[in-house]
Amino acid sequence: AQSVAQPEDQVNVAEGNPLTVKCTYSVSGNPYLFWYVQYPNRGLQFLLKYITGDNLVKGSYGFEAEFNKSQTSFHLKKPSALVSDSALYFCAVSPEGKAAGNKLTFGGGTRVLVKP
Amino acid sequence: EAQVTQNPRYLITVTGKKLTVTCSQNMNHEYMSWYRQDPGLGLRQIYYSMNVEATDKGDVPEGYKVSRKEKRNFPLILESPSPNQTSLYFCASSPYPRTGVRTEAFFGQGTRLTVV
Numbered sequence: 001a002q003s004v005a006q007p008e009d010q011v012n013v014a015e016g017n018p019l020t021v022k023c024t025y026s027v028s029g030n031p032y033l034f035w036y037v038q039y040p041n042r043g044l045q046f047l048l049k050y051i052t053g054d055n056l057v058k059g060s061y062g063f064e065a066e067f068n069k070s071q072t073s074f075h076l077k078k079p080s081a082l083v084s085d086s087a088l089y090f091c092a093v094s095p096e097g098k099a100a101g102n103k104l105t106f107g108g109g110t111r112v113l114v115k116p
Numbered sequence: 117e118a119q120v121t122q123n124p125r126y127l128i129t130v131t132g133k134k135l136t137v138t139c140s141q142n143m144n145h146e147y148m149s150w151y152r153q154d155p156g157l158g159l160r161q162i163y164y165s166m167n168v169e170a171t172d173k174g175d176v177p178e179g180y181k182v183s184r185k186e187k188r189n190f191p192l193i194l195e196s197p198s199p200n201q202t203s204l205y206f207c208a209s210s211p212y213p214r215t216g217v218r219t220e221a222f223f224g225q226g227t228r229l230t231v232v
């Protein structure tokens with residue numbers, strides 16, 4: 001069975017500073033990895049995904065994530081955080097193969113607070 | 117506009133009173149699923165459907181039912197709600213990964229359910 005860990009419940013960062021949200025995963029075979037963001041009273045919005053290829057994946061709103069197979073990690077990063085980046089961030093994994101359909105297994109979420 | 121629509125957005129009900137949360141998508145996606153979101157636990161899959169008349173249990177199916185009579189609709193049914201089903205519920209849809217390659221899921225805006 002697959003699992004995702006987000007070790008930090010909350011990350012605080014000053015506006016303009018780099019932002020990192022950590023994620024580690026466990027899955028059989030090759031992983032498909034995703035980051036989603038949830039703003040207050042909204043559904044989840046897709047940020048980026050790793051399927052195969054380059055370990056550095058670029059996504060929406062200036063976010064990027066680095067896939068590290070040896071460390072089974074997929075940390076989300078942004079070089080310069082904005083106050084508007086304050087939200088709840090979820091890492092998710094989907095196993096390879098058609099049998100699993102598009103099932104996503106989520107981490108517990110990390111709340112990001114960017115202070116002016 | 118491509119979207120997943122859930123109704124209602126907010127619902128307060130009493131223990132044992134049957135309720136249905138509707139979900140509809142306009143993207144012709146085969147795969148649909150229901151998740152519940154609880155603090156610190158992330159999102160957990162309740163039920164999923166790979167296509168019309170094809171549904172199966174996710175990780176936390178107890179106390180829930182679903183149906184998929186039409187491709188666009190995937191209602192979640194609570195026959196006899198209990199207080200431990202108080203949660204935030206999300207419907208999601210995505211194309212079926214025929215080649216095994218995952219695509220991102222589209223999420224509804226959520227239904228906040230309180231069972232008293």
